[in-house]
Amino acid sequence: MLRADSEELERGVTTRALGIGSLLLLVVSTYGTFFLARPDRVQGDAARIVYFHVPMAWVAFLAFFVVFIAGIAYLRTRKAIWDHVGRASAEVGVLFTTLVLVTGSIWGFPIWGTWWSWDPKLTTTLILWFLYLGYLMVRAYAEPPRGPRYAALLGILGFADVPIVYLSSVWWRTLHPAPVIGPLAAQQPSASIVWLLLLSLAAFTLFYAFLVAVRVRIEQVGAGLRSQGEVPSYADAPIGSPAPHGGAARI
Amino acid sequence: MTANRPRYLRQLRALLWKEALVESRSRETVLAAVIFALLILVIFSFAFDLRVDQAAAVAPGVLWVTFSFAGDIALGRTFARERDRRTLDVLLLAPVDRSAIYLAKLAAVVATMLLVEIVAVPASIGLFNLRVDGPRLALSLGLGTLGFAGVGTLLAAVTAHTRAREALLPLLLFPLQVPVILATVKSTAAAIQVPGGEAADAGSWLALLAGFDVLFLGLSVLLFDYAIADD
Numbered sequence: 001m002l003r004a005d006s007e008e009l010e011r012g013v014t015t016r017a018l019g020i021g022s023l024l025l026l027v028v029s030t031y032g033t034f035f036l037a038r039p040d041r042v043q044g045d046a047a048r049i050v051y052f053h054v055p056m057a058w059v060a061f062l063a064f065f066v067v068f069i070a071g072i073a074y075l076r077t078r079k080a081i082w083d084h085v086g087r088a089s090a091e092v093g094v095l096f097t098t099l100v101l102v103t104g105s106i107w108g109f110p111i112w113g114t115w116w117s118w119d120p121k122l123t124t125t126l127i128l129w130f131l132y133l134g135y136l137m138v139r140a141y142a143e144p145p146r147g148p149r150y151a152a153l154l155g156i157l158g159f160a161d162v163p164i165v166y167l168s169s170v171w172w173r174t175l176h177p178a179p180v181i182g183p184l185a186a187q188q189p190s191a192s193i194v195w196l197l198l199l200s201l202a203a204f205t206l207f208y209a210f211l212v213a214v215r216v217r218i219e220q221v222g223a224g225l226r227s228q229g230e231v232p233s234y235a236d237a238p239i240g241s242p243a244p245h246g247g248a249a250r251i
Numbered sequence: 252m253t254a255n256r257p258r259y260l261r262q263l264r265a266l267l268w269k270e271a272l273v274e275s276r277s278r279e280t281v282l283a284a285v286i287f288a289l290l291i292l293v294i295f296s297f298a299f300d301l302r303v304d305q306a307a308a309v310a311p312g313v314l315w316v317t318f319s320f321a322g323d324i325a326l327g328r329t330f331a332r333e334r335d336r337r338t339l340d341v342l343l344l345a346p347v348d349r350s351a352i353y354l355a356k357l358a359a360v361v362a363t364m365l366l367v368e369i370v371a372v373p374a375s376i377g378l379f380n381l382r383v384d385g386p387r388l389a390l391s392l393g394l395g396t397l398g399f400a401g402v403g404t405l406l407a408a409v410t411a412h413t414r415a416r417e418a419l420l421p422l423l424l425f426p427l428q429v430p431v432i433l434a435t436v437k438s439t440a441a442a443i444q445v446p447g448g449e450a451a452d453a454g455s456w457l458a459l460l461a462g463f464d465v466l467f468l469g470l471s472v473l474l475f476d477y478a479i480a481d482d
Contacts, residue, residue, distance in 0.1 A: 075477055130426040137422060141413040150409045153474050154423065157402065160470060161427050164463055168430040171455065172437070 015217065018210035025203035032196045046110050051196055053103040055204035056096045057125070063093030063208065064132060064159055071155035074148060080223060081216075083148035086155055088215035090135050092208055097129045123169040124162065131158040262347040266355030273332070274359065280328040281363050288321040288371045296378055306379035311439035314375055315432055318368060318392075319399065323421050325363040326403045329356050330411035339411075343479065353404060353475040360400040360407075368392050381443055388442035391453065394460040395435035401464060402427055405471040408478040427467075434460045 033051040040047030070086035073079075104122065105115045116122065135154045142150050274280060295313045299305070333339035342352060372392070376383060403424050410420040425432075434456040441453035 127426050127429050130422075134419075134423040134426060137415070137419060138409065138413060141415045141419060142409075143412050143414070146412050149477050149480075150412075153405075153409065153477050156474065157405075157427060157467075157470060160466060161430070164430040164459070164466070168433045168459060171459070172433050 011213075011217070015210065015213040018206055018213055022203060022206035022210050025199065025206060029196065029200040029203045032199065037193070037196055043111055046107055049103055049107045051200045053100060053107060054197060055200045056103065057100045058201055059204050059208045060093050060096040060100055060125070060128070062205065063089045063096060063212075064128065064155075064162070066212075067093065067132070067135070067155040068159035071152035074152040075156075080148075081220075083151070084216045084219040084223075085212065086148075086151060087139060087219060088212045090132050090139075090151075090155070091215060092211045094129065094132045094136060096208075097125060097132070100125055101129065118169070118173060120166055120169040120173055123172075124166045127165050128158075128162065131161065134158075259348060259351060262351045263354060266347065266351055267358055270355055270359040274363075277332075280325055280332075281366055283328075284321040284324045284363055284367050285370050287324055288317050288367045289374060291317045291320055292371060292375055292378060306381060307443050308440075310375060310379050310381055310443060311436045313379075314371070314439060315395070315436050317371060317375075318364060318396070319425070319428070319432065321367045321371075322360070322364050322396075322399050322403060323424065325360050325367075326400070326407040326424070327410075327417040327420055329360055329404065330407045331416060334411050339479075349476045349479065350472050352479070353408075353472060356408075357400055357404045357471075360404055361396055364396045364400060365392075368396065384442045384444060387453070388439060390457060391435055391438035391442055391460075394457060394464060395431055395438075398431040398435075398460055398464045398467065399428060401471050402467040405475055405478055408475065430459060430463055434463070 029051060033048050037048060037051070039045050066089040067086050070082045070089065074082035074086060101122075104125075108117065109115050131154075135151060135158060138154055139147050139151050292313065295317070299309055299313075330339065333342060372383075372388070375381065403420075406423050406427075407420060410416055410423065413419050438453035438456040438460070441456075
């Protein structure tokens with residue numbers, strides 16, 4: 001059913017390479033995080049989470065930047081691939097934003113003494129999470145041909161909003177002095193910390209690329225099957241029509 | 252569009268007239284939004300113990316939550332009404348510039364929200380026993396309302412074509428509105444005079460609001476065509 005031409009094969013090889021590469025790097029950086037890095041003088045073992053937390057935050061922001069670019073490209077070219085990329089990147093971005101919020105809280109409780117603080121970075125990340133949850137909801141609820149267009153639009157609006165959200169939350173907190181936080185910024189990081197962090201960043205970025213590649217592929221296969229009428233999709237049915245019967249069983 | 256300025260203005264005037272006429276005949280949006288806002292204010296008075304010494308601190312937040320909810324109602328109605336009566340397709344068939352449709356809808360939402368504010372602000376001044384600096388409050392309300400309605404009108408056009416509709420609109424709108432809410436609450440607080448308190452400076456917040464308004468009004472005009480076009 002799917003053409004197994006050279007392009008297809010090449011893409012499979014690239015995706016596999018991304019997967020294996022990110023797996024290797026993740027293994028090495030995880031080993032480094034737990035066995036090579038020394039406990040922080042002030043924070044002890046809690047500081048190790050930085051090698052997960054920071055790369056996850058980086059991936060989340062990268063993902064939403066890709067959503068923004070894909071949104072513009074989709075509106076200009078109307079090519080389905082940009083829509084697939086935007087959707088895949090948004091899903092991975094929301095996943096990683098969730099992980100950032102969770103790992104941040106896990107670190108914050110022993111170090112700050114609280115799970116949450118209205119620090120500008122935390123505030124902005126939380127708002128990002130809400131913004132792109134909305135993006136995914138629009139994709140799920142929009143009437144058939146409109147979903148990709150609306151999503152592209154929201155991806156652009158959301159990304160344009162991020163700097164303003166950050167600025168306003170910085171000012172908001174400046175006016176209400178918060179407890180002094182940010183122990184990592186106060187001290188000079190040693191070279192080994194920087195190298196391990198860079199390694200983790202590379203590992204997570206590759207992992208992101210792998211997830212997006214796989215997700216785009218699923219999206220393309222799904223679109224192909226739907227166009228051949230093999231998978232009745234509730235999301236594609238007009239409003240008011242009955243739900244498809246046994247949709248999943250026919251894949 | 253700019254080459255044909257008189258024509259564009261004529262279109263805009265006709266669309267504004269249509270909005271005013273529809274609302275004056277049905278009165279469903281303005282009345283609902285105003286009464287809803289008053290109700291919210293009363294509920295806030297129950298929910299918080301708003302004595303004089305606390306009222307000045309809580310009132311800006313109360314006011315802006317109220318206006319956001321009332322604005323959400325106004326926005327939810329503006330395109331849903333067109334959809335329910337199947338007039339949206341006709342509107343799109345009319346030989347008018349799409350941005351004129353956006354601006355007319357925006358004007359209708361802003362007008363509704365301003366009416367809500369004209370009723371709710373004096374009511375809250377009475378309920379919470381506030382002293383306000385009129386012009387500064389008006390500036391804050393005006394910029395905030397424009398920012399809220401500007402991107403809100405675009406999102407209302409989007410959510411009118413989703414299954415969840417009114418439920419989805421605030422989920423998209425409120426996260427985007429975080430800077431507007433923060434800035435308006437702060438600048439409104441600066442316009443409320445606290446006995447014995449120093450006048451706070453709200454200049455940078457108003458500048459942020461103005462920046463938000465310009466950026467998102469521009470983006471909304473640019474993107475509105477994609478929100479409403481049928482392809």
